Amino acid sequence: MTADSIGAATASAAGDTQMSDDRSDDRSDDRVQFSVEELLTSGEYTEPLVANGVRCHGGFDADGVYFSPRVVHRAPAIKAWQHQLQREGHELIEIPSDLMPPPHPNVAQAKLLLQNDVRDPIVRALTIISIVEGFGAMIRDVEVPDLASLLVEPFEGTALAHLTSGLFEAHARDESGYREEGGHKQMWEAARDAALENPKIPGDVLMRLMSGRGRSQRPAPAFPQIAPQLERMLGFMANVLVVEVFATGTFRWGIELLSDPEVSAAPEEAGGMVRNIEADEKPHVDYLRTALSEVRARTIRTTDGKEIAGSVVVDALLHRVLHQMTRNRRRDQQEDLR
Numbered sequence: 001m002t003a004d005s006i007g008a009a010t011a012s013a014a015g016d017t018q019m020s021d022d023r024s025d026d027r028s029d030d031r032v033q034f035s036v037e038e039l040l041t042s043g044e045y046t047e048p049l050v051a052n053g054v055r056c057h058g059g060f061d062a063d064g065v066y067f068s069p070r071v072v073h074r075a076p077a078i079k080a081w082q083h084q085l086q087r088e089g090h091e092l093i094e095i096p097s098d099l100m101p102p103p104h105p106n107v108a109q110a111k112l113l114l115q116n117d118v119r120d121p122i123v124r125a126l127t128i129i130s131i132v133e134g135f136g137a138m139i140r141d142v143e144v145p146d147l148a149s150l151l152v153e154p155f156e157g158t159a160l161a162h163l164t165s166g167l168f169e170a171h172a173r174d175e176s177g178y179r180e181e182g183g184h185k186q187m188w189e190a191a192r193d194a195a196l197e198n199p200k201i202p203g204d205v206l207m208r209l210m211s212g213r214g215r216s217q218r219p220a221p222a223f224p225q226i227a228p229q230l231e232r233m234l235g236f237m238a239n240v241l242v243v244e245v246f247a248t249g250t251f252r253w254g255i256e257l258l259s260d261p262e263v264s265a266a267p268e269e270a271g272g273m274v275r276n277i278e279a280d281e282k283p284h285v286d287y288l289r290t291a292l293s294e295v296r297a298r299t300i301r302t303t304d305g306k307e308i309a310g311s312v313v314v315d316a317l318l319h320r321v322l323h324q325m326t327r328n329r330r331r332d333q334q335e336d337l338r
């Protein structure tokens with residue numbers, strides 16, 4: 001895959017999500033500055049989301065439509081930043097979701113296992129998903145360097161300027177919950193426990209996940225001439241973006257399997273829960289691809305006083321992640337299953 005094909009790919013990274021954008025009371029397209037409080041505001045719901053006895057984030061309006069948490073201002077903000085970027089003549093990164101390897105076991109295989117009372121692999125697969133969702137909270141610990149000194153062009157009023165003032169924190173809360181509210185980690189657990197009737201969770205899932213895949217290895221710098229902190233931040237964001245886009249396949253899998261009354265004890269509750277999680281992912285994909293596109297549209301200062309196009313750096317980091325994930329993901333899932 002070439003750098004061009006990332007930019008020109010037509011498949012929508014944000015496809016097929018629900019109406020989590022529509023909860024905005026701020027339609028103005030030109031406002032590009034938002035406070036932390038605004039980006040973290042959820043507004044009021046008619047009814048909270050409770051799953052398997054767990055109070056989760058988000059909620060329903062009077063018509064029973066689910067709305068994601070923290071999108072009242074975040075959704076229009078992201079749209080405004082995207083429009084601004086496009087008005088300035090820059091493209092928005094699209095990761096083709098058809099690069100995504102199919103989930104293993106697939107829905108038919110998973111169903112066959114459950115029908116034959118082989119539940120452990122599916123309980124493990126769902127538990128791994130919930131743990132990985134919880135890992136999303138790490139995004140709030142990403143070190144953001146002094147971008148003003150590292151980027152040639154200004155970036156006020158961009159997604160980039162709001163990473164540490166609301167965007168990373170909102171993302172972290174969505175994934176792992178906040179205070180008494182469950183996030184995606186707890187929502188996947190609730191879906192699993194409702195569908196499979198509170199199965200016994202193997203005690204070694206987390207340990208195997210941490211030790212098995214060798215993912216913790218930090219890659220050698222691809223651009224030794226730029227500030228290492230900047231490359232780490234961009235690499236982390238590229239990685240999370242691809243994970244979020246590829247998660248689409250996991251959601252389809254989860255919705256189909258857990259909505260199937262032949263194998264799910266709570267087809268509506270569990271399937272609906274995964275749909276709600278899927279809707280919540282849209283702002284994650286959107287702010288990450290916006291901020292990375294904003295870097296692509298700028299110039300990075302190197303540590304030796306020269307310059308390099310942001311597009312060269314961002315595209316290379318995205319390639320590295322896509323290359324690794326398209327190659328390793330299926331093997332990782334097969335190993336997890338075994």
Ligand SMILES: [Fe+2]
Nearest residue numbers: 133175184281
């Ligand atoms: Fe998530």
Ligand SMILES: [Fe+2]
Nearest residue numbers: 136244281284
């Ligand atoms: Fe996410």
